[in-house]
Amino acid sequence: MRRCPVSVFRLSKRGLERVLGSLEARVMEAVWAAARPVAVRDVQEALRAERALSFNTVMTVMNRLAVKGLLAREGTCSPYLYRPRLGREEFVRGLAWEVAVGLVRDFGPHAVSQFLAAVAEVSPEALAELERLVREVRLRSWQDRVAERTAEGLQGGGRRRGRI
Numbered sequence: 001m002r003r004c005p006v007s008v009f010r011l012s013k014r015g016l017e018r019v020l021g022s023l024e025a026r027v028m029e030a031v032w033a034a035a036r037p038v039a040v041r042d043v044q045e046a047l048r049a050e051r052a053l054s055f056n057t058v059m060t061v062m063n064r065l066a067v068k069g070l071l072a073r074e075g076t077c078s079p080y081l082y083r084p085r086l087g088r089e090e091f092v093r094g095l096a097w098e099v100a101v102g103l104v105r106d107f108g109p110h111a112v113s114q115f116l117a118a119v120a121e122v123s124p125e126a127l128a129e130l131e132r133l134v135r136e137v138r139l140r141s142w143q144d145r146v147a148e149r150t151a152e153g154l155q156g157g158g159r160r161r162g163r164i
Contacts, residue, residue, distance in 0.1 A: 005069035005085075009099060019095060020070075026050065027061050028070060032088040037074055037081035 006019040016025035030046040031038055044058045062082050065071040070091075074081045086094065103111035119126050 006095065006098075021061075023053075023057075023061050024065060024070075027058065027065060028084065028088075028091075031071065031082060031084050037083040039079040039081055041079065043082075 008019060010018050016028065020028065026047055027043055030043045033046070034042065040055060040059045040062055043062065044053060044055055047053055047058065062071060063073075066073045066082065069085060071082045072085050074083065084091070100111075100115075103115075116130075119130055
């Protein structure tokens with residue numbers, strides 16, 4: 001799984017603002033929505049409906065997002081074009097992975113049990129999906145063990161039992 005280039009998680013915020021500043025999150029949403037490389041002016045125009053922002057403000061935020069590894073800047077002179085390094089879904093998937101791994105490593109069974117309780121409370125219909133995923137992981141693990149043992153047997157010519 002590709003690492004998500006963020007290092008902050010704010011419990012008091014919602015959505016992407018948990019890991020990005022408010023304006024950074026809005027800029028990223030605008031870049032993802034464009035589905036093509038964009039100039040600073042394009043993003044400024046896209047955000048205008050919500051709030052009038054100066055060109056320099058948007059440019060500063062986009063440059064910071066490029067330094068953080070969320071945007072790639074293309075071109076050698078103005079106007080630079082920016083594109084997301086990760087699609088929105090890939091970013092969110094990587095972010096969820098990083099948060100989950102961190103919680104499980106730091107808090108072990110407490111994180112797992114609280115995650116399960118949260119799923120049951122927030123999205124009871126997701127329990128069936130969680131059960132399906134657990135079965136899938138267990139099956140894959142079992143298949144991997146069988147394949148490993150089969151490979152060991154083939155490499156060693158098979159184990160010979162009862163031979164004197």
